[in-house]
Amino acid sequence: MQKKLNIMMLAMFCAPALAQTYTDSIGQHSKLEVEAAYTFAEQQLGQNADMPQGVTMVNSNRNVFASEVSYRFAPTHLRFRAYNPMYNEVYINGVLMNNVETGQFRYPTIGGIGIQGLRFNSSLPFESFGYGMTxxxxxxxYNFRAADMKRGHHIEWTGANRNYTMGGAYSYATGLSASGWAxxxxLSYRWAKQGYVDGTPLKSLSYYLSVQKKWGDTHSLAFATWGSPSKRAQYGASTDEAFQLSDDHQYNPYWGYYNDKKRSSRVVRDFAPTALLTWDWNINEKTRLSTSLQGQYAWYRCTRLNFNGENPYADSWIKMPSSIYNVWNTADPANxxxxxxxxxxxxxxWAADKSNRQLDWERMYWFNSQVAAQGTDAMYWLESRHNDNLNISLATTLDKRLTAKSSLRAGFNFATNKGMHYQTINSLLGGAQLHNVNTYAAMHYPSTSDKVQYDLNNRNAALYKGDRMGYxxxxxxxxxxxxxxxxxxxxxxxxxxxxxxGYQSMxxxxxxxxxxxxxxxxGKSRxxxxLDGGLKFGSSLDMGCGHTLTFGMGYEQRAPLASTVFAAPEVNNDIAANIKKQQVFxxxxGYMYNGTWLHANLNGYYSYVKDASDWQSFYMDNTNELVYNSITGLKKKYYGLEAGLKFDISKTLDIKLLGTISEAKTTNNSQSRYMFACHGTYxxxxxxxxxxxxxxxxxxxxSLGVNYHQRGWTVGVDCNYYDRIYLDYxxxxxxxxxxxGESxxxxxxxxxxxxxxxxxxTAHVMGGLLDINLSITNLTNNRTICTGGYESNYDVRQPSTDGSNASLYNFAKNxxxxxxxxxSGMLNITYSF
Known part of the structure; x- marks a missing residue:
């Protein structure tokens, strides 16, 4: 009972949790944590594409630090050892679900499924893992088999003032019947007319359905399907000048009033329906074979405001007060x-009226109506950037118990993937038409030049809502x-x-x-x-009396991500220069102690990555030019210390101390091949x-946390500290x-x-279990903790576009x-029966 209450407190940040040993659909026992309805903020789960960081989720039944890092530090998006999320792999029924192009798993695809979807077992980097090399x-x-879901009904309601304000879910599982069926x-729904950030409504429906048939103790066939169709508005980063003038650290430049209603320029529609068929075969008492076939078709589109004129965003550099007066040097003669x-x-x-610091939709519509009357192209329009994906994967795993103290696992997986990337017209904002021409190039080449055409096979094509444009x-x-x-x-x-x-082709x-x-x-590129591969060794030495030493080492070669292999995929078929396989060491x-009242772990780690690559697409802030940048030959080091202490003061009170200090940086100067969209040359x-x-x-x-639990009550308080948060350079x-020469x-x-x-x-009510949980994050309302961001890209040789020789605006300081x-708070009420 004590153990269950402790685990419950770990998940109190979001929702209650239970721990149990269950019998799986083939009759073998597995140990895992049943996580109930984690409600991580959408930006942590990758739903805000403008945020440069992703998320990694790790867990451990034995490691105090790892068991809490994924959600204790969630408000600042702490990533395990600062690794890119591509180094954290997520499987469902043994099928690797990380996106084949980007390498990352998108948690929103299962985030709203709740108690049915968030059942998983986890292995740390040098622990053994049953579905591949860790x-x-x-x-x-994640185990999505119907027979392994907790039997009964589960009703949940959530109220919050975070990324969504209301949510509800209903789950039901029959368990395995005498006839072998389960x-x-x-079904869940999350909604917000406006999230915590102004101008960010959200609607998200999630479903999960699974059926399983078991024949004796030998065979089982399970089918599962799930998806989370959603529509949500994103929010953007801004400068400290904008935050100070608006007196709001959550100032969002992406929306404005239109017909007296808030309208966002960044709206995401996302739906990734998935189907999974799993066959489990107990060949004999010591041998098990599991095979899964997965298919997924994902639709993802995000609208963006584009323009052929003045930048409409209120926080664009040329509209900021500091572009008028040099606030960094009051002695400037221009002052x-x-x-x-x-x-x-x-x-x-800026301070007087909120509408003055937001998008002016009415003005954009007026300008478009004027140019439409003249028969020319729209000056402002909304475009949708689509990243659709079709994936089919097959995975099989053989588990062989060799002796009472040894086992062998082996497997094979195959995936074929088609990523579809294109851009469409979402709205002409009152304009009459738009042509499929490169407006960046039109300033440098004659209108009759081939260079300005996005598609020479359909020269000067007139575009309307829904038509494909650009790429x-x-x-x-x-x-x-x-x-x-x-x-x-x-x-x-x-x-x-x-x-x-392994083998990959792109x-x-x-x-x-x-x-x-x-x-x-x-047409098709070459x-x-x-070819890639790796080898890994992990060990733990039981020293007796609760003391354990751990050691692990591994080396692998990883194929570069497809998202970095092509130099300028929106323009041509070129493969990035000097692209190589990553070498990862x-x-x-570690040291671990598990005693009657003290649980402790201390880990030191070191990782080295060679020949890493990156690809970026960004706008030059002061010249309004699009740039593609392919980066190769990166060398990176990650090293640091992690520590966790858990003191069981009594049966009802425990104290936890967690901490990490790490370094994660590039150790060399790398190679860059970049292209301006207006020229098309490298x-x-x-x-x-x-x-x-x-x-x-x-x-x-x-983090310092205190947890009290007695007679169904749980109370937790934790104080977290964050430091050394760098912005994307x-x-x-x-x-x-x-x-x-400038550093x-x-x-x-x-x-x-x-x-x-x-x-x-937690209480037993009418034959069921009622859980009521209230969590409050950032009780002291500290709004000055930065969670990420990025430096401006600007051309110091062309500091302005207004004809002046210099700009007072300081990009480096903004x-x-x-x-x-x-x-922020969240009230979660669940009833299970």
Whole structure:
């Protein structure tokens, strides 16, 4: 009972949790945590595409730090060891579900499924894992079999002032009947007219349905399908100047009033229906074979406001008061009395009325109506960027118990993937038409030039709502992998050896003949192939009396992500120069103690990545030019210490201390090949990336938590501290030729303390179990903790576009940031029977 209450307190940040040992559909026992309705903030789950950070989820029944890191530090998006989320692998019924192109798993696809969908077991980087070689950042497997769902009804209601304000869910599972059938299902809905951030409505429906048939103790066939169709508005980063003038650290520049209603320029529609068929076969008492076939078709589109004129965003640099008066150097000769007067008025206008600092939709419609009357193209329009995906995967796993103290696991998986990337007209905003021409290039080439055409096969095509424009291409991928893992207990030593070998192929298939690459954009590119593989060793030595030493080491070669293999995929078929397989080395040493009243762990780790690659697409803030940047040859180091202590003061009271101090940075200057969309030619340069840190995650974090639990009551208070939060650095400004000998420090965000608390009550009511939980995050309303952001990209050689020789606006001192939410609460009520 004590153990169950402790685990319950771990999940109090979001919802109640139980721990149990269950009998799976084949009759073998497995240990896992049943996580009930985690409600991570949408931006942590990758739903806000403008945020540079992702999320990794890890867990451990034995490691105090790892058991809490995924949600204790969730408000600041702390990533496990600062790893990119591609190093954290997520499986469902043994099928790897990470996106084949980006390498990341999108938690929103299962985030609303609740108690049915968030059942998983987890392995840390050097622990054995039953479905492959454990990833550098850990691996998780979710069990979606109907017979393994907790039997009965589960009703849930949530009220909050976070990314959604209301949510409800109903789940039901029959358990395994005498005839061998099991059924399970979940339906949930989350809604917000406006989330915590202004102008961010949300509607999200989630469903899960599973049926399973078992024949004796030998065979089982399970089918599951799920999806989460949603519509939500994103919010954008902004500068400290904008936050101060608006007196709001959650200022969102992406919306404005239209017909007296809030309208966002960044609206996401997302739906990834998935079907999974799993066959389990108990060949004999010592051998089990599990095979799963998965299919998924994902639709994802995000609207963006584009323009052929003045930047409509109120926080664009040229509209900010500091572009009028040099606030960084009051002695600047440009700071005349007239400039100061205009600066004071601009500041006053920003603060006076919310509509003055938001998008002016009415003005955009008026301008479009004027040019429509003249028969010319719209000046402003909404475009939708689509990233659709079709994936079919097959995975099979053989589990063989060799002796009472050893076992062998082996498997094979294959995936074929078609990523569809294109852009459409969402709305002409009152305009009459738009042509499929490159407005960036139109300023540099005659209107009759092929260079300005996005599609030479349909020259000067007139576009209307729903038509494709700009770019249209597919990324075709095949991926195969074989792996094996041997686990043995040898006296006091427990160890595992894992190995994998894989193959990947990647190809671009262009659907438009771009004028910048007339002979190299339409049709299929050459295929890029990679062979990769790795070897990993993990061990734990039981020293007796609760003391355990752990050690792990691994090396692997990883094929580069398809999202980085092509130099400018929106333009041509070119493969990035010098693209190579990543070489990844990792090692870890740890100590663990489990006593009657004290549980402790201390881990030191070191990882090294060589030949990493990246690809970026960004706008130059001061010249309104689009740039594609392919970066290769990156070398990165990750190292640090993690510690966790849990003191059981009594049967009803425990104290937890958690902390990590880490380093995660690039250790060399890499290679950059970039292209301006207005020219279509490459520029090669050295990127001064040395000593640039991983962004969007605290590299130092600590937590002190106190938990009380007795007679169905649970109360928890924790104080968290965050520091060393770096922003995503500008790769353009650090090009050797652009920097011209100047050394630029990487911009940082401010850390600080955050106090959270929770209270819950569990009681048996009318034959069922009632859970009521209230959690409050950031009780002291600390709004100055930065959670990420990015530096501006600007051309120092062309500081302005208004004809002047210089700009008073200081881009280097105005990076764009995100800040942690202030005080927010969530009330969660569940009833199970």
């Amino acid at each position: 990833a550098l950042g850990g691996s998780n497997n 059924f399970a299902g979940t 005349t009395a007239d400039a100061k007067t205009r600066w004071e008025k601009a500041c006053s206008d 249209d291409y597919n990324i075709l991928m095949n991926k195969a992998q074989a792996w094996a893992s041997y686990v043995e207990q040898f006296g006091m030593l427990n160890y595992s050896i894992s190995a994998r070998m 190809q671009r298939d262009g659907k438009m003949r771009n004028g910048m690459a007339a002979d190299n954009s339409f 295929t890029k192939d990679f 990792g090692t870890e040493v 520029n090669d340069d050295v990127l001064l990336s040395k000593d640039m840190h991983e962004s969007g995650t605290p590299l130092t974090a600590a 500008s790769t353009y400004n650090r090009l050797q030729q652009i920097a011209d 630029l420090d990487q911009a940082k965000g401010k850390g600080g303390f955050m106090l959270n608390c929770s209270i819950g009550r 990076p764009r940031k995100f800040y942690a939410f202030g005080t």
